[in-house]
Amino acid sequence: MIERETFVALIENSWQREAKEYLKALEASRISFTKLVSLGRSAEIPYTLFFAPVDVVEAQLKRRQEVLLRGVSKGTFSLNSRGTVLLADVELIVKDILRKQELLKGLDPALPDNAFVSALRRSRRTVKDDADWLIAQLGVDRSYLLRVKTKERAFEHLLDCLEEHNIFVSQSMRNYMPQAIPKRARFSGICIRDKKVPFLFVNNGEHRDSLEPAGRRFLTLALLTVCLARGKFKPVAYSDQSDDPIDNREYEIAEEMLMPAASVAGLGVSSLGDVKAHANTYCVTPSAFLMRARRLGLLDAATARDYMAILREDFRNRPKTQARQPKPVNALRKYNSAEYSRSLLKQMDAKRLPASEITRVLFQNRKSVSLNEYRATL
Incomplete structure (x- = not known):
């Protein structure tokens, strides 16, 4: 037996709270030991913690949150x-x-x-x-x-x-x-x-x-x-x-x-076409430029709302743009940060970091990714 309160608290505070195994367990009020261990491993929860008293679990969750929130402030x-x-x-x-x-x-x-x-x-x-x-x-x-x-x-x-x-x-x-x-x-x-x-x-x-x-x-x-x-x-x-x-x-x-005020304030904004053209000039979305123009008094509130309604409708009806499947080395470079990757490779070249750590940290243990090919993308 494990306490439902403990089980829910641990999984609800993890990224696995929408996992099928978890939702099925809640519905059936039971889960096999093998699936419990697997779910815990995926959520980075030691399975023994599912059998701990609620106060121990709450203390562990509080500690985990404190560690995470050192990097990100609580809330949105x-x-x-x-x-x-x-x-x-x-x-x-x-x-x-x-x-x-x-x-x-x-x-x-x-x-x-x-x-x-x-x-x-x-x-x-x-x-x-x-x-x-x-x-x-x-x-x-x-x-x-x-x-x-x-x-x-x-x-x-x-x-x-x-x-x-x-x-x-x-x-x-x-x-x-x-x-x-x-x-x-x-x-x-x-x-x-x-x-x-x-x-x-x-x-x-x-x-x-x-x-x-x-x-x-x-x-x-x-x-x-x-x-x-x-x-x-x-x-x-x-x-x-x-x-x-x-x-x-x-x-x-x-x-x-x-969109510096000194540059934007002198622009003419007499149509939605002007909004879109200026947005292209400043490399932002038409909606972002419209808000900037509104702040600088280049058009009145009623006109801005009318334009925004049209832009919203255009955005809803836009063709869906799916990302092309990138090469693994390019996708990893973007996720890892190119400059961070260079910093770690410098440490490897200086013999302070083994190549196996590059594979673990940057390649997520993907053996198929070539170190030389990855370095070439940087």
């Missing part, structure tokens, strides 16, 4: 009602990134503090000054962003600037992460705390019916960058389809980074 940093994410939805991903952080710090004790972590926490400067500081310090080329031909390249430029400053960017890649993100999880990314090895995790939206548009991911990455600089380590649930400008300091700084 939600800018509107787009949705929420539970810690269990990304538990194994957060654990994996926390392990990556600890590994690199252990290999390189002299690793300096990252200058961007919480750099703007106590800033009393204006939104423009904070945005300009980030752009200048990261080396973001605004003129390049204005002439780049695709929003994907704009995203990659910002990503490269971040990684050049040892801010590691991990992108969700289905089938190449420790866990699948459930469809109901509505979040855009997570800023994961560490003063030496900060990570930004960008959700590409592959767990839902279609990929997140590149323009939305671009603004999400900017928003996560601002959160890092302002010491906000929480999941970001971001939507660019709000009727009114988002009243949030982090969002306003991100908006100013990519």
